[in-house]
Amino acid sequence: MDVFLNKRKAFFFLRVIFTEQRVMGTGHKIHKSWLQEYRWFLLLEGFLASGIFYTDLSLELGVAGGTLYVSLVLVALWARQKRYVWGMAVLGTLLTVLGYWLSPPGGEFWKVLTNRILSLLIIWATAVLCYLFKVNEFELEEAHGKLEAQFRSLAKKDVALEYFNRKLEEKVEQRTDQLHATNLFLEREVKNNLQAKKELENAHLRLKTIVNAAGVGVYGLDLEGKTTFCNPAGAAMLGYQVEELVGKSQHALIHHSRPDGSTYPKEECLIYSAFAKGVSYRVRDEVFWRKDGTPIPVEYISSPLYEGKTIVGAVVTFKDISAQKQIEREREILLSDLEHKNIELKNFAHAVSHDLKEPLRGISINSNWLLQDYEEVLGEAGKKLLDRLSFNAEKMYHLINGLLKFAEVGNSKELSAPVQSGYLVATIIRYLPPEKSIEIEIKAPMPEIVYPPILLEQVFQNLIVNGIRHFGKKKGKVVVSCISQEKFWCFRVWDNGQGIKKQHFDRIFEMFQCLDRHTSPESTGIGLSLVKKVVEQNGGKIWVESEFGEYTCFNFTVPKKFNER
Amino acid sequence: MMRNGSPILIVEDNETDILCLKEAFEKNDIGKEIITASNGEEALAYLKNDSSTPRLPNLILLDLNMPIMNGFEFLRAIKSDTRLKAIPVVVFTSSTSRADMNETYGNCVAGYIEKPMDTKGYLEVVRVLNQYWSLSYLPTIN
Structure with missing residues (x-):
């Protein structure tokens, strides 16, 4: 314009x-x-x-x-x-x-x-x-x-x-609200902080009480290796007053020498390594030196002490393990004694199995030869005597074998494995000497169980052979069966032989208890005690049920779960 | 008596046992040459001698309890020898200990037979051995 x-x-x-x-x-x-x-x-x-x-x-x-x-x-x-x-x-x-x-x-x-x-x-x-x-x-x-x-x-x-003014006012209002909220929050925080501080103080007090009351020694080190604190128990163990330890170089005071008296350089000290390398150490074979110059064997744990992420020193807990060491020494002696004894026992068993059996076999075989070659010279009376001689030698032989087997159960570690029990029993029966008058039956179903196979075989073998050997009747049968219980398999070896009188129920499981001793050289009275030992060692029970003249039934249990032994 | 193929080696210190075994072999009519050694060392010396190579046994009956070198040592020695380890070894002992059984089976023996108590037992042992191994027809070991 x-x-x-x-x-x-x-x-x-x-x-x-x-x-x-x-x-x-x-x-x-x-x-x-x-x-x-x-x-x-x-x-x-x-x-x-x-x-x-x-x-x-x-x-x-x-x-x-x-x-x-x-x-x-x-x-x-x-x-x-x-x-x-x-x-x-x-x-x-x-x-x-x-x-x-x-x-x-x-x-x-x-x-x-x-x-x-x-x-x-x-x-x-x-x-x-x-x-x-x-x-x-x-x-x-x-x-x-x-x-x-x-x-x-x-x-x-x-x-x-x-x-804008209005906007500003709104903003101001908002800010005011925020400030108010922040203020409240801060107030709460302060309150919490105060509480936390109080709790921290309490915890500190508790910790201090615990440390002071602990039966172990606890002390702290700064980065120069000087003692920052020590609990009274620790100081007492070392024969010092707490004040005498604080501020002193810990290594020079109590850790200067090794157990053999040689100097322990500070650079190799594992307590110092804790803060030098930032790693915890647990040591059991060193000594601390008391004020009076005597060493005490200690076990100590030295851990780095952190403040945030920086190491500011170390905390060491230690205990006097003199008594423990003494016990350990005694235990070692006992262990080596035991080991020695075990070896001796093994040697003894070995000697028994070889050196005792060999001459017995010699006696037996030579009497066989005598019988064969000098039958006419000996006459009836001589033959009878030789027969008895060989019977006794054989009996002795079986006794020795039985004893060895009995000793072996539990000594040798037989590994458990899944065993098809029916198959196992069938195998045992197949290798038994033929006995026409006694029928042996396996009643299905027979389960698969976890058991040391050889021991299970010994159990069944002994029970079945026992049943046949002491049958006492002209004809009958032996039945093997199994009942499933909640936690166990219950195996039964039943026979309708002569039975056992009630008063003998406990005795039959005892060592060398044979009710009819003179029937066979192989009945030694060890079989059932061996069975009992095996069954019980494998978490089961064995008992007998019988009616004299009617039947005998041996029952034994096997845990279903392998782990429950 | 017919002697065919390789011999059988019996490592045994007990004279009675050797006599019984020999008798049992004869009674079972097994025409096998039998070589005996009274301990492991003697047996090993025979087996390692080059001159015996064409006459290596094709079965060894081994006692465990012997002086100088016992059955276990002998077993370890021949099982670590590439030439000899193919020869089947049947342990023949009075020991019924499971530890002995486990150890010998661990060393790859072909069988474990408990020594019998009477002369009939020996006959049975040899009969079973023959049944199982067909002793007369065992292949020659080279």
Whole structure:
């Protein structure tokens, strides 16, 4: 928008005429049509111009009729635009000049001319004045408009400001809430911290009490290896007062020498290694030296002490293991004694099995030969004696074997394995000497169990052979069967032989207890005690049920779960 | 008596046992040459002697309890010898200890027979041996 400066106002009138139509001050273009806007103005101006022109024409030349056109210019002030002032001035000028030619002649020429020129001068002087007035008015309006605009923008800013203000207030409110919450939280934290501190103090106190009351020695070391604290028990063990230890180099004081008296360099000390290397050590074969210069064997654990992630020293717990060492020594002696005894026993068993059996076999075989080669010389009485000799030798032989087997149960570690019990019993029966009068039956189902196979074989073998050997009747049967119980398998070896009297139920399981001793050299009275030993060592029980003259039934159990032994 | 194939080696210190065994072999009519050694060392000396190579036994009957070198030592010695370890060894002993049984079976013996108490027992032993091994037809060991 053009702004007219005072100095240049005079030169502007021409330019203003040709500038496009604007409504000053408002800043808004006018959208109404030009005719609509100015119709009253134009009507008035037209009326005035035609009236004055008519008046001029009706007057004689020489009357200054053109002067009236000043009113046109003045009315143009009414118009909003400055150029109408000039327009009306030009119209007035044209009409004045036209009037000069058209007015009825009269007066002198120079007077007429002078009148006309004067009129023109007056018109133009008024126009200039009007224009200047208009320009001033415009400037004022413009200034007013600007002010108004500024005021409006200010108002707008005000609104924005208010908005921001509101936002700010909201924010402030939020922050206040947050602060409040934080404050509460902090308060709680402080409270918790206080409580924690109190608990920590309590824990510390408790720990201190525990450390002081502990039966083991506890002391701490700093990074230089100086004692930082020591519990009374520890100090007492070492023959010192607590105050005598704190602040002193622990190694030089109590750990300076090895058990054999040789110097223990500080660099090799495992207590120091704890904080030098950050590793815990447990040592059982070193000594601490008491104040009176005597060593005590100790077991100690040296652990690095951390504060955060940095090692600040070590904590050592130790106990006097003199008594323990003594016990260990005694135990070692006992163990080696036991081992010695075991070896002796083994050798003894070996000697029995070889050296006792060999001469017996010699006796037996040689008496066989005697019988074969000198039958006639010996006669009936001699033969009987030799028979008895060989019977006794054989009996002795079986006794020795039985004893060895009995001793072996539990001494040798027989491994358990899954055994198909039915198959095992069938195998035993197949290798028994044939006995036509006694039928042996296996009643299905027979389970698969976990048992040392050889021992199970010995159990069944002894029970079945026992049943056959002491059958005591001409005909009958032996039945092997199994009943499944909740936790056990219960095996039964039943026979309908002569049976056992009730008073013998316990005796039959005792060593060397044979109810009919002289039937066979192989019945030694060891079989059932061996069976009992095996069954009981493998977590089972054995018992006998019998009706004398009717039947005998040996029952034994085997745990179903291998682990429950 | 027909003597065919390789001999049988009996390693045994007890004279009675050797006599009984020989008698039992004869009574079972097994025409086998029998070589005897009274302990492990003697037996090993025979087996390791090059001159005996063509006459290596194809069965060894081994007692366990012997002086100088017992059966276990002898067993370990021949089982670590590539030339001799193929010869089947049957332990023939009075020991019924399971430890002995386990140890000898651990050393790959072919059988374990308890010494019998009477002369009939020997006959039975040899009969069973023959039944099981067909002694007359055992292949020759090289």
